[in-house]
Amino acid sequence: MKKIIHIDMDAFYASVEERDNPSLRGKPVVVGGPPNSRAVVSTANYIARQYGVHSAMPCSVAQRLCPQAIFVPHRFSVYKEISGEIREIFYEYTDLVEPLSLDEAYLDVTLNKYSIPSAIRIAREIKEKIKNKTQLTASAGVAGGKFLAKVASGMNKPDGLTVILPEEAREFLLKLPIGKFFGIGKKTEEKMKSLGIHSGKELFEKSEAELTRFFGKMGGHYFRIVRGIDHSEVRSSRMKKSISTETTFEKDIEDLSILKQKLKSLCDDLERRLQKSNLKGKSFVLKVKYEDFSQVTKSFLFNYYVQNSSDFFDRATQILNSLNTQKKVRLLGVGLSHLNNENQDENQMDLFSSGLNA
Ligand SMILES: [Mg+2]
Structure with a gap:
């Protein structure tokens, strides 16, 4: 049984901007822009998200949804530096770190450098160290595979620590909306729904042969993942x-x-x-x-x-x-x-x- 942690910084770019410019705090902040341009939103803080603003949305749309939003240009060199600091914290525990972006990574802590048996304890320590070092919060997900760890980290944002134990995985997967499954994008979600598959429960009821008929090679993947079978490796950058x-x-x-x-x-x-x-x-x-x-x-x-x-x-x-x-x-x-x-x-x-x- 593997022990995987997924760490995801909370509204990373926006949180950095708020940290470095206290006058932004308590206001809707959008990193990206300029406003009214075709440029897309990199990150919106949680206040801006309440207005429906989200990343990858054109800034012109974001401004329409939230006219009082403050647009801040990105400072990638700053984000990169912080990202490097965070990664050093990960490497204290394991070299098996797979960054997905500047603010997100998988860690395989099954065998870790301190021989700490509890992945939950490691996740808590990492969150604390990140907070102390950067004054920023991260959310962590802990599970037996990458997919569940990532879903878990998104469940109690911001500053969350969510664990999906092996014995809870089954029930959790059956309830999960189909669009949240790993490898199911917008298009596949539509197709699943047209087949009457709205959650893990209906996915679980399909045979592997059926799923393969509908989705080709990916069918087998969907069949396994809803059963909590997730052997994908954490690939170190x-x-x-x-x-x-x-x-x-x-x-x-x-x-x-x-x-x-x-x-x-x-x-x-x-x-x-x-x-x-x-x-x-x-x-x-x-x-x-x-x-x-x-x-x-x-x-x-x-x-x-x-x-x-x-x-x-x-x-x-x-x-x-x-x-x-x-x-x-x-x-x-x-x-x-x-x-x-x-x-x-x-x-x-x-x-x-x-x-x-x-
Ligand atoms: Mg993030």
Whole structure:
């Protein structure tokens, strides 16, 4: 039986802004903006959420819902620094830490550095240490698997500590609304509901064969997860080898200027992914797949670590130009390896063999 903790900072960016600017306290705060723009909300504090404001919503909508909201621009360098401090606290207990973003991580504390038998005690200690070090609150979920731990951490926010014991898992899963299950997004939720599956209870009643017929390979996953079978490993970011992103176009593209626009948005996406994981890399790779499914990958090694799109976009464009082919392009991908979390003499990993579309 594994012991997994999911830690999630409460309204992280907004809480940092309130911490550093006391005049914001007690008011609806939205990090992101500017207001009335197409930019999206990064984080809303709990007061703003009462007005229906939530992350990923266009700022113009947020402003309409909550006209008195105070919009604050993000300060990623500050969030990253705090995120690093929090991670150091995690690493006091275990190296098996899988960050999902700057403010969220899974920890496998089954075997931990202090040999503390109680995961609940570890979760409590971590919350206290985070509070002392950063003056910010986190919510923790403790369970036997990643999925239940994550659901648990979301149950009593803010400043919560929720435990789902193995003997409670069954009943808990049967009551859980179907959209809350791991791996069930909006679309799948709709499909589940159209099949009469609204909660774990109805999911539990379906056979594996039925679920596979409706959902393909994922059917087996849904069958297991509603039974509390969740063997997914906590994957340590300390072992992350590369970060990449790619896109297959709806129609093959011939026009170089359009390709460059696509390349720009991929580079920007790569930058976001790197920032999210707080990583930099040295080896840049461009991947191009053509209409005939032939494929080239070209890499470039910087002699310093890069993280920003502005650092590698020009180089990516040069590589793209140098390919100079007449064939239409079906897919573009960009990635960085030689990340600053690994030994530099390690071999370059195959960037596109794994982790894509993750
Ligand atoms: Mg959070």
